[in-house]
Amino acid sequence: MSVLEVRGLSVDYGTLRAVHDVDLTLERGEVLGLAGESGSGKSTLAYAMTRLLPPPGVIRSGTVRYKGFDLLSLAPEQLRTLRWNDIAIVFQGAMNALNPVASVATQLLDVFRAHRPSMPRAARLARCRELLHLVGISPDRLDSYPHQLSGGMRQRVMIAMALALEPEIVIMDEPTTALDVVMQRQILEQMMELRAALGFSVVFITHDISLLVEFSDRIAIMYSGRVVEEAPAQSLYRAARHPYATGLLGSFPALRGPRRPLRGIPGSPPDLRHVPSGCPFHPRCASAMDVCTARTPVLAPVDQHRSVACWLEHENRGAT
Amino acid sequence: MRFLLRRTVFYLVTAWAAITVNFLLPRLLPGDPVQAMITRFQGRLSGDAVQSLYVLFGLDQNTSVLEQYLSYWGNLLTGDLGLSFTFFPTPVSEVLGQSMPWTLGLMGVTTVISFGLGTVIGVYAGWRRGTWVDALVPVTTFFSAIPYFWLGLIAIAVFAVNWQVFPAAGGYPAGMEPGFSGEFAGAVLYHAVLPAVTIVVSSVAGWILGMRNMMVTVSAEDYVLVAHAKGLSQRRVMISYAARNAILPSVSGFALSLGFVVGGTLLVEMVFSYPGIGYVLFQGVNAKDYPLMQGVFLVVTLAVLVANLLADVGYLLLDPRTRREAW
Numbered sequence: 001m002s003v004l005e006v007r008g009l010s011v012d013y014g015t016l017r018a019v020h021d022v023d024l025t026l027e028r029g030e031v032l033g034l035a036g037e038s039g040s041g042k043s044t045l046a047y048a049m050t051r052l053l054p055p056p057g058v059i060r061s062g063t064v065r066y067k068g069f070d071l072l073s074l075a076p077e078q079l080r081t082l083r084w085n086d087i088a089i090v091f092q093g094a095m096n097a098l099n100p101v102a103s104v105a106t107q108l109l110d111v112f113r114a115h116r117p118s119m120p121r122a123a124r125l126a127r128c129r130e131l132l133h134l135v136g137i138s139p140d141r142l143d144s145y146p147h148q149l150s151g152g153m154r155q156r157v158m159i160a161m162a163l164a165l166e167p168e169i170v171i172m173d174e175p176t177t178a179l180d181v182v183m184q185r186q187i188l189e190q191m192m193e194l195r196a197a198l199g200f201s202v203v204f205i206t207h208d209i210s211l212l213v214e215f216s217d218r219i220a221i222m223y224s225g226r227v228v229e230e231a232p233a234q235s236l237y238r239a240a241r242h243p244y245a246t247g248l249l250g251s252f253p254a255l256r257g258p259r260r261p262l263r264g265i266p267g268s269p270p271d272l273r274h275v276p277s278g279c280p281f282h283p284r285c286a287s288a289m290d291v292c293t294a295r296t297p298v299l300a301p302v303d304q305h306r307s308v309a310c311w312l313e314h315e316n317r318g319a320t
Numbered sequence: 321m322r323f324l325l326r327r328t329v330f331y332l333v334t335a336w337a338a339i340t341v342n343f344l345l346p347r348l349l350p351g352d353p354v355q356a357m358i359t360r361f362q363g364r365l366s367g368d369a370v371q372s373l374y375v376l377f378g379l380d381q382n383t384s385v386l387e388q389y390l391s392y393w394g395n396l397l398t399g400d401l402g403l404s405f406t407f408f409p410t411p412v413s414e415v416l417g418q419s420m421p422w423t424l425g426l427m428g429v430t431t432v433i434s435f436g437l438g439t440v441i442g443v444y445a446g447w448r449r450g451t452w453v454d455a456l457v458p459v460t461t462f463f464s465a466i467p468y469f470w471l472g473l474i475a476i477a478v479f480a481v482n483w484q485v486f487p488a489a490g491g492y493p494a495g496m497e498p499g500f501s502g503e504f505a506g507a508v509l510y511h512a513v514l515p516a517v518t519i520v521v522s523s524v525a526g527w528i529l530g531m532r533n534m535m536v537t538v539s540a541e542d543y544v545l546v547a548h549a550k551g552l553s554q555r556r557v558m559i560s561y562a563a564r565n566a567i568l569p570s571v572s573g574f575a576l577s578l579g580f581v582v583g584g585t586l587l588v589e590m591v592f593s594y595p596g597i598g599y600v601l602f603q604g605v606n607a608k609d610y611p612l613m614q615g616v617f618l619v620v621t622l623a624v625l626v627a628n629l630l631a632d633v634g635y636l637l638l639d640p641r642t643r644r645e646a647w
Binding site: 083089098099101 | 639
């Protein structure tokens with residue numbers, strides 16, 4: 001059963017289209033990975049889903065269904081109550097996500113103040129301690145200020161904060177980018193344990209494919225504001241179908257299995273002001289054909305679990 | 321605590337240096353206050369009287385500079401700043417004591433009003449950037465770009481001469497005896513309106529601009545986005561997350577401007593003949609009144625130092641990052 005359904009979402013920055021007609025479904029309890037190069041629109045997509053897009057970002061079209069509501073047309077006050085109660089976000093860059101002049105306690109308590117006004121203060125404090133304990137931080141850190149915590153601890157505080165109201169969905173936007181490799185793993189493993197225990201769904205955004213493959217159930221690969229392939233993590237890892245997804249996987253070392261040579265993807269991400277005609281990936285694609293320069297392939301299912309937006313697949317199936 | 325102690329020691333050393341410079345300054349300047357005095361009395365002073373004047377002003381030729389310096393300190397610590405020439409034979413400390421409340425009252429209150437008003441408008445303009453509130457920025461900047469004496473004179477011309485709604489000069493009506501009566505307080509407020517409004521109008525733009533720009537910068541910070549995502553009310557995000565961080569640079573600016581409350585009043589008080597420190601200094605400079613000038617400089621220096629210390633304390637309270645482990 002799906003908890004979040006994105007349909008036809010398009011986001012513009014001025015005249016640039018950063019997210020192009022994206023469909024995405026988040027199933028209950030799953031970890032959906034969003035991958036892509038910088039500027040592929042993955043963070044924009046996440047912020048647009050929760051209507052947190054900073055100006056000049058504008059949502060042009062689409063719906064985001066959650067519990068029968070369309071998040072994109074919700075009244076501001078309804079949206080405010082829904083935020084964090086139902087959809088919490090762990091932001092990228094633990095460095096700046098905490099207010100530098102407020103203590104950890106103040107920032108955790110703020111959540112209860114806004115969403116549980118009737119909860120007595122003692123209960124709120126007890127819950128804060130419990131949350132810190134949950135993410136492995138000593139509760140006496142409540143009175144600390146962000147600058148007194150290490151990067152890993154700050155990210156844990158952010159996770160504790162995200163779980164404060166036991167949300168249905170946690171969006172993790174590059175949650176471990178600022179951390180060292182050991183800390184990345186610790187934090188993600190802890191997050192997955194908590195997910196197993198509390199049963200929330202996760203949208204996991206990163207450009208680190210190896211982390212994504214390891215921790216996601218399903219992966220959507222984005223390129224130039226579009227989802228180009230969506231498949232279960234393991235089958236995507238074993239055999240990606242879209243040439244861009246293949247390239248992306250080929251540019252990271254495998255965590256397990258035999259050694260294979262690393263290949264990058266030639267060229268650079270498209271300039272959103274001058275998106276190539278047809279399939280935006282065709283100038284960098286080794287298997288580009290005539291049709292690729294002329295017409296844009298749409299994301300379509302190629303088997304029961306996998307969708308690909310590529311003329312190669314469509315031709316294989318005789319769709320064109 | 322150690323941090324504050326270190327700062328205090330630093331300010332004490334600075335104060336010592338400033339006072340020493342203050343002692344040396346008139347002695348390094350060409351001209352001689354006693355000569356000026358003699359000229360004023362047109363030679364009707366005896367030799368003995370001239371000598372005793374030198375002693376009186378601490379300029380006795382028979383004592384060394386070191387002795388003068390030590391006795392200067394001795395006098396300073398007992399609150400004796402010498403005698404004013406302009407208001408001879410009133411002691412400088414008494415002249416300062418009389419003019420200080422006027423300056424503190426006018427400039428202190430207007431500085432606080434200007435800071436408060438500018439900050440509130442700045443917070444709002446930064447939060448609602450791109451709306452009509454932004455129009456306040458160029459309008460107020462226009463007024464602060466006008467030289468103050470000109471703005472003051474125009475205000476007098478319009479509101480005191482043409483319309484005659486407010487008095488043109490002075491701190492209170494000429495005939496009235498200063499005292500703690502409601503009538504006197506009312507008259508003082510009435511006389512303060514024109515100078516106060518012109519000060520606020522010409523200084524508020526700086527606070528608005530600074531605060532607005534910091535709000536715009538801070539609003540783009542991750543923690544403000546997090547605060548939105550947390551579903552906090554707009555008000556809470558604006559005040560506790562955005563403004564709370566954006567105000568930090570303004571606070572140090574405010575403390576410093578409190579320091580200049582005493583010193584920066586020259587123009588205002590000249591334009592409005594307001595009986596404060598600046599007006600006294602103006603008269604003192606005209607009369608080569610060294611003890612008076614020294615006294616004013618001393619007060620200004622100390623005020624700036626105290627304001628700096630206040631800025632440090634304010635920062636300690638507002639920004640946890642400046643607190644060291646020992647705090």
